[in-house]
Amino acid sequence: MKKVANDCDVLVIGGGIVGLATAYALTRAAPGTRVTVLEKERGPARHQTGRNSGVIHSGIYYRPGSLKARYAVRGAAEMIKFCAEYGIPHEVTGKLIVATERAELPRLHALVQRGRENGIPVRELGPAQITEYEPEVRGLAAIHVGTTGICDYGAVARHLAEASGAEIRYGAAGHVTRVDRRADLGVAVRTADGAIVRGKVLVNCAGLHCDTVARLTGDDPGMRIVPFRGEYFELARPELVRGLVYPVPDPAFPFLGVHLTRGIDGGVHVGPNAVPALAREGYAWSVVHPRELAGTLGWPGSWRIARRHWRYGAGELRRSASKTAFTEAVRRLLPGIGPDDLVPAPAGVRAQAVLRDGTLVDDFLIREGARTVHVLNAPSPAATASLPIGREVARRALGALGVSGDMPARRG
Incomplete structure (x- = not known):
């Protein structure tokens, strides 16, 4: 133990968008709260936050009443206002969810009902109307979701960090190697550079490593992060796609499937x-x-998981190994492309919480221990929902501090 750092009130581990939104919410709700954020990378948003397609999700897919549904719907509106306030590039584009086979039509109609239950405006489209939105896309039917958008989440994270006023330590100074917790004294964290950072309450927003951090505190998270890599291509002819085009998800499988997303930079x-x-x-x-x-x-x-979803997994592995197979999947939505139209792009990794019985945790998962708050499942749409998630985590952290804070939603 080389040196002792100044104490803080709340110590946040993880400088992705959820950790930074929590720091932002803490200092807004309880001005004067001393917040320190520890991030092992050299800057914010280097993993899930900075390696996604930048979609501001509407919330249409999520079970009514779930945290994902409530926070995505609320968070989408707040994210658009936040981007406008700070001059962060963004656009409300809307998106199409397209059925390409007759077997998908009942699921498409179910999404219409789910969207309406979640308070999301949805328009049903026939084949001719699909081409009005996306001339190169083909399908039997579709729905248009008007509240979906795009933005630069890396820029959002950087502005959250600045606006929070928190002390943020990057690199070795933010790489946690040990946690000591005493219920009466708070939490002491040792970092890779030998420093000790002491806080009254610890908030775990470590994403891909959140279960490891939970165990360092002595709490049993009851789950493990099982990482799944999302492999992307870039469309060499971006003019073929105007906006966002998604397939109809199959509820029997845990992921949405291959979709087309025009980003804020104009690439697809x-x-x-x-x-x-x-x-x-x-x-x-x-x-x-x-x-x-x-x-x-x-x-x-x-x-x-492997036993339950092996057929689905085999298809994903085939598309990973074969560009031709990946192209076949894309052609379901965009028939006019070939393998040469797909240029490899950076991949992302999803931090998926999995229970002992093989259940993939479907909703956001936040748990509390003595002087700790753990965010244990926050994959997509966590970036969209980061502002309301941050307020909820901050509320729990302030409760552990014995502080009542005002948690106003953003109103522009």
């Missing part, structure tokens, strides 16, 4: 394919961390 992302990652930050097949892989394989839930 195609993907993601979803395959097991061989490391928590395994952005390519060549990235293998034996200890992390052993942890995944040693978790009973991992094998139960």
Whole structure:
């Protein structure tokens, strides 16, 4: 133990968008609260936040009443206002969800009902109307969701960091190696540079490593992060797609499937394919961390997922290995493309919480321990919902501090 850092009130581990939104909410709700954020990378938003397609999700897919549904609907409106206030590039584009087979039509109609239950405006379209929105897309029917948008979440995270007024430590100074907790004294964290940072309450927003951090505090998270890599291509002819085009999701499978997303930079992302990652930050097949892989394989839930979804997984692995197979999946929505139209793009990794019985945690998962708040499942649409999630986590952290804070939603 080389040196002792100044104390803070709330110590946030993780400088992604959820951790930074929590810091922002804390200082807004209880001015004067001393907040320190620890982030092991050299800057914010280097993992899930900065490696997605930038979609501001409407909330149409999520079970009515769930945290995902409530926070996505609320968060989308707040994110658009936040971007407008800080001059962050964004656009409300709307999106199409397209049925390409007759078997998908009942699921498409069910999404219409779900959207209405979640308070989302939805317009039903026939084949001719699809081409009015997207001339190159083909389908039997579709729905148009008007509240979907796009933005730069990396820029959002940087503005949250600045606006929060929190002290943020990056690199070795933010890399947590040990946590000591005493119910009466608070939490002390040792970082990779040998410093000790002391806080009254610890908030765990460590994303891909949140279960590891929970165990460092002595809390049993009851789940493990099983990482899935999302593999993307960029469309060489972006003029073929005007906006956002999604397939009808199959509720029997855990991921949405390959979709088309025109980003804020004008490029069109195609993907993601979803395959097991061989490391928590395994952005390519060549990235293998034996200890992390052993942890995944040693978790009973991992094998139960494999048995339950092996057919789906085999298809994803085939598309990972074969560009031709990936192209076939894209052609369901966009028939006019070939393999040469797909240019490899950076991948992302989804931090998916999995229970011991193999259940993939579907909703956001926030748990509390003594002087700790753990965010244990916050994949998509967490970026969209980051402002209301941050307020909820901040509310719990302030409760652990014995402070009542005003948690106003953003009103522009």
